[in-house]
Amino acid sequence: MVVACVAPTARTRALGLLRTVQYTHPPSCPCHGQPSHHHNHKHSLTNLFKNGNRGVTTPTDHAGMKEYAFEMAASSIRFGPGSTREVGMDFANMKAKKVVVVTDQTVAKLRSMGTAIEALEKEGIKYEIFSDVRVEPKDYSIKKAIEFSKRVNGDAYLAVGGGSVMDTAKLMNLYTCFPEADFLDFVNAPLGKGLPITKSLRPLICVPTTAGTGSETTGTAIFDLVDKKAKTGVAHRVLKPTLGICDPLNTRTMPSAVHASSGLDVLCHALESYTAIPYNERTPRPTNPILRPAYQGANPISDVFSFKALQMTIKYLPRAVRDPDDFEAQSQMLLAATLAGVGFGNAGVHLCHGMSYPISGGNKGYKHKGYDVPHSIIPHGVSVAVTAPAVFRFTAASNPERHLAAAEAFGVDISNVRREDAGEVLSEALKKFLYGLGDQPKGIQDLGFNSGDIAGLVEGTIPQRRVLMLAPNLNEDVTPQREELSKLFEDSLAF
Structure with missing residues (x-):
């Protein structure tokens, strides 16, 4: 060696x-x-x-063995005001002939989209635009986008928009490169077949216009599987964009409500990845590196990104929500979203996200204020944040020190706090932070759910194995796991 x-x-x-x-x-x-x-x-x-290499061997018997290695994978990132203007040169450098441009109806009218198109035209890059991305995509909206992509058959992709746009573009790229694949082939098990992706995809450049998902850095794409009333998706390193262009000018058009909900996604990305089980506690150890999941558990590198993103979100999100002209706060939240994306894209998330999927998928008609869409919507950041006070009260017993460190980031004096009180202290800090953001749901009751819905929400969470396996303090056996999840949803009805 x-x-x-x-x-x-x-x-x-x-x-x-x-x-x-x-x-x-x-x-x-x-x-x-x-x-x-x-x-x-x-x-x-x-x-x-x-x-050195003395006594270091490559294990061959993986049955029941814990992981021993972690990997770091993230897109190349370019950060700077005005950097969207460079995207045409990027595709020219890639020798792209025809680019599939992906966006939604709202972003299609914004200056960020205009700047990107001008950049393509300046370099003589041909393009076709798909602008029918659904905010919080459903499987049928993804399939419609894939049909467009297969018909156009471009040699590169450009996503301009929020997480929904970027995730849709990733799946368009995937299924165009695997035209014979069944839609569920690569979808996370057990809702899909979870097959490994065996070859590289076409270049994808993402230009985020929201500061939340961090999708410009990750190999994850999420959507609603309608017949199962659950969110799921595809997670694999080859899905990660070739380049993420993070231009703070593109987030200045975000309404306050979108700043808040997308920022809450950053908050939970950071907290969940920082408190996930350690990578070397995950089982089983992969028999081949290609089988190592994108979500690996907390590790010394992802910790750095996740904790910094947490600190930045606590400092800048309230400012970005409160003042639409606070461009420093908006810029810093875009950077925080990207840092959190690198963190959770490798460490993974756990209970807040796992529980959020049936909340979003089982929406009874709630439409969040400030979202100009023609359909009911529980923004993803809202669906993860409503369970956060209950979740981190529950997970703290697994690692009080980390939960206290998180509470300290919120400004709590932890010098005299007992380890056994870490969960309660962090939970109260989270509540105070959420109250301070203003008009946010204070529990799942505000989203239209009641105690009679808990059993269904639990059953919608159980299949989220990809994230539940990273949840600290959660029982691995399904029967006690159901009881624990039921209690968490009950505690999340109102806070």
């Missing part, structure tokens, strides 16, 4: 860097930050530096 040849001085510096990343608090190392987990081994990365 190359590591074995590192000179003593360089090796010492490398070890010091690793220790800085792994043991700085916050964020702390996910293994040593988990007092309930006991390990008989040292960090595998540190061992490699200490021992």
Whole structure:
């Protein structure tokens, strides 16, 4: 191994860097930050530096074995006001001949879309526009977009819009590159077949116009599976965009309500990925690297991105919601969304997102204020945030230190807080933060749900295995898991 040849001085510096990343608090190392987990081994990365390749073997028996490695994957990111003007040159550099441009009806009328099209035309890039993306997409809206993509058969994609637009573009790209695939082939199991994606896709550049999903960095695409009344999607590294162009000028047209709900998605991305189970507690260990999931559990690199995104969201989201002319806050929230995307795109999310999917999929007609769409809608950020106070009260027992570190980020003095009170302290901090954002639902009752809906919401959460497996403190067996989820939904009725 190359590591074995590192000179003593360089090796010492490398070890010091690793220790800085792994043991700085916050964020702390996910293994040593988990007092309930006991390990008989040292960090595998540190061992490699200490021992070179002596005694390091590649395991072949994976049955029941925990993960031992993590991977980092994220799109290339360009951040800066006015950077949308460069997108035509990017496609010219890629030798693209015809670009499929993906957007929605609202963004199609905005300056961000106009700037992108002008950039394509300036470079002589041919394009076809699909502008019928549905905000909070359904499976049928995704299929309509895929049909368009197959017919046009461009050699590259450009998404200009929010998470719905970017996720739709990812799936258009995927199923055009796999034209014979059944729609459920790559959809996350058990709702779909969860087949691995075996080849690279065509170039995709994403230009986010909201500051929330972080979809410009991730290999995840989410939609509603209508007949199951549940959200699901496809998650694989090859879906991640080639480039995300994060231009703060493009978020200045966001209404206050969209700033709030998209920012709540950033908040939960950061908190969930920071508190997810450690990567080396996840089972099973993959038999082949291609089978390693995109959502791997908390790790020393994702921690850095997630915790920084949490701090930025706490500082800047209230300002962005309160003052539409606070361009510094808007710009910083776009950056926070991207940082959180890198964090959760590799560590994963857990209960807030898993529970949000049946909330969104089972909408009884709620339409959030400030959204100019012709249909009922529970914005994704709202659906994740309404359970957050209950969720983090529940998960805190798995790692009180991390939950206290999060509470401290909200401004709580934790110097005299007992470890066993970490969940309650963080829950109260979250409530105070949500109250401070103004006109937000204070529980799922405000979205039209009542105690009679809990059993259905639980059954809609159970299939979200991809995220539930990363939930700390949640029982792995389905029967007690149902009881725990039922209690969480009950505690989320109102706060």
